[in-house]
Amino acid sequence: MTGWALGLRGRLLLAFAVLGLSTTALVAGVSYWQARTVILQKAQDAAVVSLVDEVSRLAPVRELPPSQAELESIASAVSEGPDPALVRYGNLSAGDGLAAVDVPPQLHRAVTEGRVVWQRISVDGVPVLAIGTELMADKRDGGTEPTGIEIYRAHPLAEEQHSIDQLAALAWSTGAASLVLAVLLALLAARGVLRPVSELGRAARRLGEGDLQSRATVRGGDELAGVAQIFNQTAERLERQVGELRRMEADARRFVADVSHELRTPLAAMTAVTDVLDEESAKLPGDAGKAARLVSQETQNLAQLVEDLIEISRFDAGTAALTVDDLDIAAAVRATLRSRGWTDRVSTDLPDGVTARLDPRRLDVVLANMVGNALRHGAPPVTVELRATNGWVVVTVADHGPGLAPTVLDHVFDRFYKADSARSRSDGAGLGLAIALENAKLHGGTLVAGNREPHGAVFTLVLPQDGVS
Amino acid sequence: MNRRLLAVGALLATLLAGCGVRPSGVITGGPAPANTISGLRLYLIADGRPALVARGLKPLQQPSEIVDLLAAGPNAAERAAGFTSEVPAGIAPVKLTSEGTGTTVALAADVDGLSVLAVNQIVCTVQAMAGSGPVTLVSSGTRRGPLTCPPLS
Numbered sequence: 001m002t003g004w005a006l007g008l009r010g011r012l013l014l015a016f017a018v019l020g021l022s023t024t025a026l027v028a029g030v031s032y033w034q035a036r037t038v039i040l041q042k043a044q045d046a047a048v049v050s051l052v053d054e055v056s057r058l059a060p061v062r063e064l065p066p067s068q069a070e071l072e073s074i075a076s077a078v079s080e081g082p083d084p085a086l087v088r089y090g091n092l093s094a095g096d097g098l099a100a101v102d103v104p105p106q107l108h109r110a111v112t113e114g115r116v117v118w119q120r121i122s123v124d125g126v127p128v129l130a131i132g133t134e135l136m137a138d139k140r141d142g143g144t145e146p147t148g149i150e151i152y153r154a155h156p157l158a159e160e161q162h163s164i165d166q167l168a169a170l171a172w173s174t175g176a177a178s179l180v181l182a183v184l185l186a187l188l189a190a191r192g193v194l195r196p197v198s199e200l201g202r203a204a205r206r207l208g209e210g211d212l213q214s215r216a217t218v219r220g221g222d223e224l225a226g227v228a229q230i231f232n233q234t235a236e237r238l239e240r241q242v243g244e245l246r247r248m249e250a251d252a253r254r255f256v257a258d259v260s261h262e263l264r265t266p267l268a269a270m271t272a273v274t275d276v277l278d279e280e281s282a283k284l285p286g287d288a289g290k291a292a293r294l295v296s297q298e299t300q301n302l303a304q305l306v307e308d309l310i311e312i313s314r315f316d317a318g319t320a321a322l323t324v325d326d327l328d329i330a331a332a333v334r335a336t337l338r339s340r341g342w343t344d345r346v347s348t349d350l351p352d353g354v355t356a357r358l359d360p361r362r363l364d365v366v367l368a369n370m371v372g373n374a375l376r377h378g379a380p381p382v383t384v385e386l387r388a389t390n391g392w393v394v395v396t397v398a399d400h401g402p403g404l405a406p407t408v409l410d411h412v413f414d415r416f417y418k419a420d421s422a423r424s425r426s427d428g429a430g431l432g433l434a435i436a437l438e439n440a441k442l443h444g445g446t447l448v449a450g451n452r453e454p455h456g457a458v459f460t461l462v463l464p465q466d467g468v469s
Numbered sequence: 470m471n472r473r474l475l476a477v478g479a480l481l482a483t484l485l486a487g488c489g490v491r492p493s494g495v496i497t498g499g500p501a502p503a504n505t506i507s508g509l510r511l512y513l514i515a516d517g518r519p520a521l522v523a524r525g526l527k528p529l530q531q532p533s534e535i536v537d538l539l540a541a542g543p544n545a546a547e548r549a550a551g552f553t554s555e556v557p558a559g560i561a562p563v564k565l566t567s568e569g570t571g572t573t574v575a576l577a578a579d580v581d582g583l584s585v586l587a588v589n590q591i592v593c594t595v596q597a598m599a600g601s602g603p604v605t606l607v608s609s610g611t612r613r614g615p616l617t618c619p620p621l622s
Contacts, residue, residue, distance in 0.1 A: 040490065048498055052499075058504050060507035061505075061507065062506075062508045062525040063508055063546075064506070064508070064521060064522045064523035065546060065547060067546070089550075107495055110495045110497065113497075115499065116498040116500070117498065118498065119493055119496065120491070120492050120493040122492050127489075127490035127491075133502060135503075136500075136501050136504070137506045138503050138504070139597070139601075141600075141601035144501075146501075148515075148520065148521075160490060164489060168489070
């Protein structure tokens with residue numbers, strides 16, 4: 001459908017041009033044709049009347065058959081100015097400027113029927129009116145009878161052709177002017193229609209790009225204004241609903257943050273109590289000792305969970321702040337391993353001299369999470385590698401366990417996601433990797449999970465060397 | 470799309486055909502103009518039909534001489550132009566008498582021996598000179614008429 005690919009403006013232009021042209025062609029054509037007919041008719045009638053007039057004023061015919069001299073005198077009486085004449089009688093002919101061969105045979109045949117006849121012919125490209133008549137003789141009873149003398153006269157129509165050509169030129173220039181006018185009008189109309197359409201398009205694009213406050217301008221009361229109104233109503237409803245959803249989500253997050261904060265104080269007290277219990281549990285006999293140790297362990301887990309929740313809430317609220325420092329990454333990794341007591345369980349490849357501007361506390365959290373996960377869920381040997389490329393620091397933690405199942409891989413950074421539902425409760429709530437990823441993002445870096453050949457999970461932390469840009 | 474092109478082409482062709490001054494067919498107008506004949510009118514035969522000739526002679530002494538002129542036949546110029554006459558020389562002398570509106574022509578030869586063309590020649594010639602009344606031809610005992618000249622074409 002190439003016709004439809006023309007666009008609104010093109011179609012309007014075409015329609016206006018066709019309308020303007022056809023109207024002008026019709027009007028100009030009809031009036032041109034009419035004027036041409038009138039001009040020709042008048043010229044022809046005048047020429048015929050003048051010939052008839054002159055023929056009836058000829059001197060009376062003395063002899064029939066006429067002598068050559070008589071024919072010539074008739075011819076010279078009838079020829080007038082630029083109009084040459086020819087007089088024929090049987091085989092005789094006389095004339096100046098008009099030869100017998102110039103008379104069309106059908107005109108010659110028609111002349112013998114006793115009426116004045118004429119015909120437009122073209123002589124060397126010039127239109128000529130050939131008029132012919134037979135000279136009649138008056139009878140005593142008032143009638144006429146043919147004498148056999150035929151009189152022809154040629155009347156050039158060059159002047160009339162000139163007038164008609166001028167008419168045609170006028171018609172053509174009228175057509176051209178009307179085409180220009182039609183195109184101008186079409187452009188004007190197209191602008192009137194297209195401007196609201198393109199404004200509506202812009203508003204829709206802004207809305208699609210996420211600007212929920214995007215509105216179209218409603219002008220007038222036509223169909224386009226109706227569309228703009230509907231668009232505005234839709235956008236308004238969408239904005240309201242999205243706003244409500246956001247508010248609800250924010251409420252939920254604030255609730256979590258508030259709860260976590262409220263739990264912190266009693267938990268601190270409980271932790272203090274369980275510290276005492278821990279010391280005493282060794283002295284408690286049997287089940288009482290076990291219960292005391294369980295309470296102590298779970299209290300620690302709960303405290304960790306609350307800390308994690310508070311950390312996540314800070315990320316969600318956008319209040320997590322970076323405290324950057326120039327760090328030697330190899331030293332930072334070693335410190336993390338040392339403080340957790342993992343130095344013996346992990347093989348490292350840590351080239352010295354790799355530095356970056358990072359938050360040391362957050363880097364420690366991320367590294368501890370990556371290595372801790374590898375030790376807990378993977379199989380030894382666990383390796384930690386440090387590399388620096390093109391302004392990025394890359395830390396890779398790999399294990400030789402079964403690796404991550406594809407379904408796990410998609411959700412490994414989700415909150416409260418546990419790959420194995422039967423996993424021991426002591427392993428944590430499932431917020432560790434989520435917090436690690438948020439920390440990496442806060443630095444302007446990423447954390448990616450994957451598998452490697454032949455088996456084993458790989459976590460790759462990529463951080464910018466020169467701090468957050 | 471093709472049909473639209475054809476329509477536009479046909480429209481253009483019509484417009485162009487109407488342009489300028491084009492040759493036409495034969496247009497027929499009013500009756501041919503007439504003039505008077507100053508000479509004597511005679512009717513001779515051309516192409517098997519009576520046809521008008523005129524002779525620039527001095528006026529006749531006797532009206533009947535006009536029929537004598539017919540009997541004498543075409544002169545040299547008329548013969549050269551293809552005219553003939555069927556009126557026999559033996560009909561002279563002739564007498565013309567007026568009877569009311571009509572004219573009676575008394576011939577020396579037998580009227581029944583004249584061809585139709587010869588009769589028409591005489592009737593037309595006499596009517597052209599004496600008026601449009603009917604003409605009766607008589608000879609010893611026989612008569613033809615009253616007759617009128619058939620319209621010449």
